[in-house]
Amino acid sequence: MQMLKTAIEPLLEAALEEVGINNSHWKSMLAPSRELDQGDLSLPCFPFAKQLGQAPPAIAEAIAASIPAHEAIGEVNTVAGYLNIKASPIWLARTILSSPQTHGHLFGECQPTGRKILIEHTSANPNGPFHVGRARNAILGDSLVRLHRLFGNEVRAEYYVDDMGKQVGVLAWALANLSEEDVEATLKGRDGLNPKWKGKADHERVRWYQAAQVVRQERADKEAIEQEIGRMVHASEHGDQGVLDAFAAAYQPVLDGMLTTLARLGISFDTFTKESMFVTNGDVGRLMELFRTFEIHGTADNGAEFLDLGARGLKGKTEFFFRRGDGSSLYATRDIAYHMWKWQQCDDLINVLGEDHKLQAKQVGMTLTELEQKVPEVMFYSFIKLPEGKMSTRKGNVVFMDDLLEEAQAQAAAVVGALRPDYEQNQVDEIADAAGKSAVRFNIIKVSPEKGFTFRWEEALAFEGGSAPFIMYSHVRACSIVRRCQSEGVDIDGELAKANIELPESMPSGMVGLLRALAVHNDVLAKAVNDRRPHLFANHLLHLSNCFNSFYRDCMIVIDGEVNTINLQVSEVARRMMRTGMEGLGIVPIEHM
RNA sequence: GGGCGUGUAGCAUAGCUGGAUAAUGCGUUGGCCUCCUAAGCCGAAGAUCCCGGGUUCAAAUCCUGGCGCGCCCGCCA
Known part of the structure; x- marks a missing residue:
């Protein structure tokens, strides 16, 4: 406080x-x-x-x-x-309320800081649909983006498109060389394409990718296939525009399908930057020349080049290779060029990465230091497992985000239908859509990123205490108070504008508890943003909602057509904070449910 | 083998820049709708904070040694 x-x-x-x-x-x-x-x-x-x-x-x-x-x-x-x-509750109330209409923006909406933040997240290889494991990155990253914006920072959300690696090469080869019959014959015995996703390119084209993975292992001419893929990847790494265009034609529809899924979760990006850009514009080539002048530069027997980061204190494997024996660059080399480019455009750089990238990030960071560049902040997260074990597309042990969202919406619709039998179908659908996607997001946001996470349907689809719908419900109650006031003909703006109202000496515990939660709101937001820990804010929002529910019990706003000004003012500040807070986490702040 | 992370009621988690009676949800259980939406509220039971050692007036938290789990240790991305 x-x-x-x-x-x-x-x-x-x-x-x-x-x-x-x-x-x-x-x-x-x-x-x-x-x-x-x-x-x-x-x-x-x-x-x-x-x-x-x-x-x-x-x-x-x-x-x-x-x-x-x-x-x-x-x-x-x-x-x-x-x-x-x-x-003192009176002091708290006075401070928080000091004219909520003019100063309301102080609560839940901060002043612009003028700070430019570039947050790169997700950046998944465009070769197949999101499963809940891959989506943890997007959900955490997008929440961080939203919280920074709520805090007042100017944020650019960026997706780094991996448009030249082996995975894209395999996808392009498969689309060019395998017929639909080949694919279905190769994948016989596995789960087929869910008819629901027919026409969604991420779901359709991933089958070509999966078939290619089998064919590369098993077909008689596998050496020739490998050579062909290798030739394309190699050409892409040297900036061959024809090959890069062919790759783009292969992956772009897949990427679009993936982005459709993310959009459903309320996740969008401001910019997309292609990895190949740093090869074709010469940045990578210049960078590799620059590395040659470093005292920690080294060369392997076949001409491959590396930096000896052991000399700078890196433990374990100390050679950081940036150029292959054939002269082409590596992913990490391009990543460094990418970071130098990003630093020209922001004050702070944040990357959201899976824990498998820790060593890589360390190497990139040390190399950036060597280049006298700043090191980005990184939010690492652990992978999501299923109760049966690690998620694996190959073993068919996956939960696709599209399926999860469908199921979440269906279950939410069942709940709404049972609880509100008088609602129209389109209203039920709207609520179910909002509740379903919010619940899925919140389930992932509320736990700390570094913690291992086991996906369980019953938890992702829980709509009670500790879930997004719990917060949504509190907000809906606050909205319903506003509607009640309107129906009673209360001049809400007038009530909110009243200043220096006499405050009661003693207040019900629900009121005091809510005031204290409101007082701490911006402290928690600042901490969540600065420490890159969205779950702190998620837990606070649960607490705030809980406090609002107790306040709702203790403090009637309208009794017999008479409005209680203090209670209305407090309720309105809370409603705004809940709404902006929900937006900060990607929970949809609907007004009825 | 080495590096990084993690281990908290039956389950899932919060707390980890040291501080009091270890917090929340699910589950179990007892109450509360003639009153602004009960997806709610109020109460009860339930914990060797993985184990050992150390530092300290004070350790779930810091240090150290184990054990379990996850990830990484490619001239892949």
Whole structure:
């Protein structure tokens, strides 16, 4: 609760000086209380014991006695060596409400910072549909994008298109050389194409890719196939425009299909940058020449070149190869050129990467340092497993995001249909669509990225406490209060504009709890953004929604046609914060459900 | 073998820049709709915070040694 801390720090400083503490180490010790009923801020007094030669409880008492009355402080108490300070609910209400109409933007919507952030996420190889494993990157990345925007940063969301690797080469070869009959014969015995996705190129063309993977292993002329693919990949890496165009024709429809899936999740990108650009524009070639001048440059027997990052402290495998024996570049080399290009366009660079890229990212980072470039921030995430084990397209052990979204919507529709039998079908569909996709997203956002994650249908499709629909429902209740006011003829804008209303001496616990949750909202947003941990904000939003529900129970807004101004103002601030917060996580803030 | 990450009630998680009675949801269980949407609210039971050692007034949190799980250790992307 930064709000309270700022208000009382000078008081506390004076009180501590009176007791005999003159250094300012205590400022970092003054932290949010562990339990809400202890207080808002707590100061453990144990470290002062040695310095003052007194017992911690006595010190806490002495400090408490020296703190003068202040409008922000509701209560000061000491327990077992802790000094607990609770904000005055009236002060909280006054601060938060100080004209919600004019200052409402302060809550939930921050001022522009002027900072330009480039966030690269997803960047999946365009060779098949998203499964929930690959989608963790997109969901986390997009949430980070949205939270930065909510925070006030100027964000560009970027997809790096891998348009020249072996995977794309295989796809292009398969489309050119395998007939539909070949593909179906090769994949006989596996799951067929779900008729639902007929015509969606990511689902259709991945079968050519999968068939090619089999054919490359099993067909009699596999050496010739490998040579042909190798020739194309090689040509692409030397910037052969004809081959690159053929690759693009192969992957672009697949990429479009993948983006359709992401769009359904509310995920979109501002820019797409193709890997091949850095080969064709000469950046990669110049970079490789530059590396030759480095003192840590080395050459292998066949002419391949590397940087010896061991000399810079890298453990394990220390040779970082940037050029093959045949003179072509490697993925990592292009990635470095890409990063140098990105740095020209932003103040901060964030990459969202799977944990399998940690070593690679480390090598790229060290090389960028060698080039006197800044190192990007990286958000790593663990892979999503299925209860049966690792997700694998080859083994048919996958859950496609398209299927998950269909199932989520269907289940949400069943819930809405049962709970709201009077709703029209199109209204049910709209709610089910919003609830389904939000639940799927939230299920992934709410856990910390580095944690291993096992996908379970029953959890992805849970619509109760701890889920996106729980938050959506609280928001809907707040919206319904507005509708109620309108139907009662309440002048809402007028009510919100009222300032300096008399606040009741005692407030119901639901009100106090909500005020405290509101007071902490922007602190959590800042932390989630700065530490790249969206799940902190997700958990806060659950807490905020929960607090709103208790407030809803305790504080009626309209009774017998009479509106309670304070309650309405608090409800409206909460509604806006919930709405902007939901948008920050990609949860759809619908108004009915 | 080496590197990185992770291990918290039956299950899934939060807390990890050290601080009090370890928080939340699911599940189990007891209450609450003549009142702005019960996808809700209030209560109960349920924890050797993986194990051992260390640092400290204080360890789930930091250090160290084990064990389990995941990922990486390509002139692949």
